[in-house]
Amino acid sequence: MSGLLERLRGRGWRMTSQRRVVAEVLDGDHVHLTADEVHARAAERLPEISRATVYNALGELVALGEVVEVATDGRAKRYDPNAHRPHQHLVCSNCGIIRDVHPTGDPLSVLPAEERFGFSVSKAEVTYRGICPSCT
Amino acid sequence: MSGLLERLRGRGWRMTSQRRVVAEVLDGDHVHLTADEVHARAAERLPEISRATVYNALGELVALGEVVEVATDGRAKRYDPNAHRPHQHLVCSNCGIIRDVHPTGDPLSVLPAEERFGFSVSKAEVTYRGICPSCT
DNA sequence: TCCTACGATGGACAGAGTCCAAGTCAAGAA
DNA sequence: TTCTTGACTTGGACTCTGTCCATCGTAGGA
Numbered sequence: 406m407s408g409l410l411e412r413l414r415g416r417g418w419r420m421t422s423q424r425r426v427v428a429e430v431l432d433g434d435h436v437h438l439t440a441d442e443v444h445a446r447a448a449e450r451l452p453e454i455s456r457a458t459v460y461n462a463l464g465e466l467v468a469l470g471e472v473v474e475v476a477t478d479g480r481a482k483r484y485d486p487n488a489h490r491p492h493q494h495l496v497c498s499n500c501g502i503i504r505d506v507h508p509t510g511d512p513l514s515v516l517p518a519e520e521r522f523g524f525s526v527s528k529a530e531v532t533y534r535g536i537c538p539s540c541t
Numbered sequence: 542m543s544g545l546l547e548r549l550r551g552r553g554w555r556m557t558s559q560r561r562v563v564a565e566v567l568d569g570d571h572v573h574l575t576a577d578e579v580h581a582r583a584a585e586r587l588p589e590i591s592r593a594t595v596y597n598a599l600g601e602l603v604a605l606g607e608v609v610e611v612a613t614d615g616r617a618k619r620y621d622p623n624a625h626r627p628h629q630h631l632v633c634s635n636c637g638i639i640r641d642v643h644p645t646g647d648p649l650s651v652l653p654a655e656e657r658f659g660f661s662v663s664k665a666e667v668t669y670r671g672i673c674p675s676c677t
Numbered sequence: 678t679c680c681t682a683c684g685a686t687g688g689a690c691a692g693a694g695t696c697c698a699a700g701t702c703a704a705g706a707a
Numbered sequence: 708t709t710c711t712t713g714a715c716t717t718g719g720a721c722t723c724t725g726t727c728c729a730t731c732g733t734a735g736g737a
Contacts, residue, residue, distance in 0.1 A: 526671035535662035
């Protein structure tokens with residue numbers, strides 16, 4: 406339980422029943438749901454909730470920095486509520502399961518200045534790929 | 542000029558006018574086109590070429606390992622013909638331009654065994670994000 | 678030159694996400 | 708507590724990206 410609801414309320418996020426349900430679905434670590442999965446889970450508690458509302462709420466949570474968008478394949482984006490602790494993702498090439506992982510060191514530090522081409526580089530997203538134990 | 546056409550012919554890839562044009566569009570480094578952009582450029586030389594044919598050809602080039610799929614945003618995949626030399630990507634968060642970059646060291650080596658959760662990890666894809674000189 | 682299996686075509690379809698006009702409601706004001 | 712209003716929600720249409728399939732065409736070997 407990470408107190409997402411409390412944080413959002415504290416930041417003045419207007420609370421509606423729809424937004425509350427979306428935030429509750431996402432609350433907790435190690436969750437990587439697609440927008441449609443969030444919508445399905447939200448609809449279990451609030452059957453009339455619309456897809457557009459879920460997309461709106463997710464977009465705002467991302468803008469607030471409370472949730473991170475993860476695009477590990479060319480398909481649907483996934484939403485990761487573990488935004489407070491920096492981490493990367495390990496994805497099974499077979500079944501698609503995602504684990505949060507913590508590499509040592511800062512991935513930004515291995516990109517030399519002459520390889521930055523004048524960009525002001527602010528972050529590095531790493532996706533590790535392999536086969537998970539269940540798929541071996 | 543990277544000799545993509547010759548390599549493909551040498552590997553027994555059945556050559557048609559459509560496939561030739563797709564390969565020619567992709568030939569050369571530092572190109573990161575979407576399927577639609579490939580289709581548009583191919584259509585300049587071969588107006589009747591269909592989208593399905595472009596998708597088929599791109600899919601086969603990826604399967605042959607001659608082209609790499611790059612998904613830097615949630616939008617269209619991009620196709621990178623620079624598949625021979627390992628590299629990562631630096632993306633402008635504003636305009637979306639992509640540069641190939643070469644970090645030092647192997648990104649796989651910074652993922653400790655206890656962070657692999659029993660996966661057999663085979664590769665790491667790194668996307669650096671920042672603002673390019675033109676957008677500063 | 679002829680055959681034929683492989684490739685191309687284009688239109689229908691599907692999945693993910695966005696947009697918009699109209700209706701609803703959270704939360705501050707009185 | 709009730710009122711007010713701007714922010715939020717709805718659902719359906721729409722866009723974009725990509726896939727599928729039946730039919731037609733052709734590269735390249737015999």
